[in-house]
Amino acid sequence: MALLGRKKGILDRLDAGEVVIGDGGYVIALERRGYVKAGQWTPEAAVEHPEAVRQLHREFLRAGASVLQTFTFYCSDEKLKISDSIVNITGRQINEAACDLAREVANEGDALVAGCISQTPCYFNTTNESEVKAIFKKQLDVFLEKDVDFLIVEFFEHVEEAEWAIQVLQTSGKPVAATLCMSPEGDRHGVSPGDCAVRLVKAGANIVGVNCHLDPMCGVKTVKLMKEGLEAAKLKAHLMVQPLGFHTPECNHGGYISLPEFPFALESRAITRWDMQKYAREAYNAGIRYIGGCCGFEPYHIRALAEELAPERGFLPPASEKHAPWGGALEHHPKPWIRLRASRDYWEKLLPASGRPKCPSMATPEK
Numbered sequence: 001m002a003l004l005g006r007k008k009g010i011l012d013r014l015d016a017g018e019v020v021i022g023d024g025g026y027v028i029a030l031e032r033r034g035y036v037k038a039g040q041w042t043p044e045a046a047v048e049h050p051e052a053v054r055q056l057h058r059e060f061l062r063a064g065a066s067v068l069q070t071f072t073f074y075c076s077d078e079k080l081k082i083s084d085s086i087v088n089i090t091g092r093q094i095n096e097a098a099c100d101l102a103r104e105v106a107n108e109g110d111a112l113v114a115g116c117i118s119q120t121p122c123y124f125n126t127t128n129e130s131e132v133k134a135i136f137k138k139q140l141d142v143f144l145e146k147d148v149d150f151l152i153v154e155f156f157e158h159v160e161e162a163e164w165a166i167q168v169l170q171t172s173g174k175p176v177a178a179t180l181c182m183s184p185e186g187d188r189h190g191v192s193p194g195d196c197a198v199r200l201v202k203a204g205a206n207i208v209g210v211n212c213h214l215d216p217m218c219g220v221k222t223v224k225l226m227k228e229g230l231e232a233a234k235l236k237a238h239l240m241v242q243p244l245g246f247h248t249p250e251c252n253h254g255g256y257i258s259l260p261e262f263p264f265a266l267e268s269r270a271i272t273r274w275d276m277q278k279y280a281r282e283a284y285n286a287g288i289r290y291i292g293g294c295c296g297f298e299p300y301h302i303r304a305l306a307e308e309l310a311p312e313r314g315f316l317p318p319a320s321e322k323h324a325p326w327g328g329a330l331e332h333h334p335k336p337w338i339r340l341r342a343s344r345d346y347w348e349k350l351l352p353a354s355g356r357p358k359c360p361s362m363a364t365p366e367k
């Protein structure tokens with residue numbers, strides 16, 4: 001049954017020290033399922049195939065997500081115009097449909113809805129502040145009409161553009177989270193993570209961190225640097241991390257986009273559920289309380305975060321009804337050697353083989 005009344009807001013949850021589990025990546029998952037066109041990466045599926053978006057929201061909720069992000073990545077009219085796969089659908093229609101879908105599923109549990117905006121081609125082409133801000137304002141208008149619970153500025157490569165986005169969104173009075181897709185080296189202009197964090201908070205963000213581009217351990221490392229920057233500047237904000245669900249140990253500043261496998265041969269880099277538990281613990285120990293994922297994060301990865309942090313949260317997600325901790329379900333396997341795998345020790349120590357004898361373990365990033 002849908003919960004009635006107002007849910008506890010994002011800042012109330014974080015201020016109380018609760019662990020907030022984010023959701024996973026929509027664009028890559030829906031591309032693989034046949035609803036998003038690679039290269040464009042636009043979210044018209046919210047209008048064309050709402051059942052596909054609804055189902056993915058539902059799976060993340062069942063896996064333990066405390067937040068469902070609107071499927072509004074790259075959803076400005078300006079960006080949509082560049083896409084050749086959209087006919088007769090406006091940005092407003094997609095933004096509205098995405099808000100409705102996220103709200104419908106969030107109300108099936110205790111999740112919040114976050115309205116999300118991402119970087120614009122306009123910033124890259126013109127760096128015209130008023131034009132870029134007008135694009136954000138248009139999306140914000142829909143988020144306010146649909147009364148989302150809070151806002152997320154995500155996938156920004158330049159801290160300056162993220163500052164502009166925050167300045168627009170914080171006029172709404174709703175909490176704002178801001179995540180850059182950057183490495184420990186900083187943003188695309190070489191602004192360090194510590195300085196980026198200070199600028200995001202000064203622009204009005206309540207929650208800051210990183211998303212996408214690099215793997216979980218790298219994401220935690222970068223957020224630790226952001227935390228140090230905030231402490232040095234005597235500023236306070238909640239911390240957030242939503243990295244890739246792919247291993248990217250050799251990645252540079254450009255992130256996974258600079259790997260030769262991007263975007264159609266990333267499968268061999270997929271992170272296991274056991275790696276995810278390790279990441280959830282590392283992030284928690286670093287003081288990060290909003291922990292989720294981005295591209296490559298499937299619902300079972302989110303479930304692994306929720307299971308690792310179940311002692312802190314005080315509950316397991318519904319999807320754990322079908323998953324015993326640390327391979328426990330194998331205790332009843334008919335084959336005795338498989339039954340021996342019902343142990344934490346086995347899965348923690350396993351080094352998974354790739355099954356590809358001629359493949360290198362690392363690639364050379366292009367840029």
Ligand SMILES: [Zn+2]
Pocket residue numbers: 025211212213294295
């Ligand atoms: Zn991503």
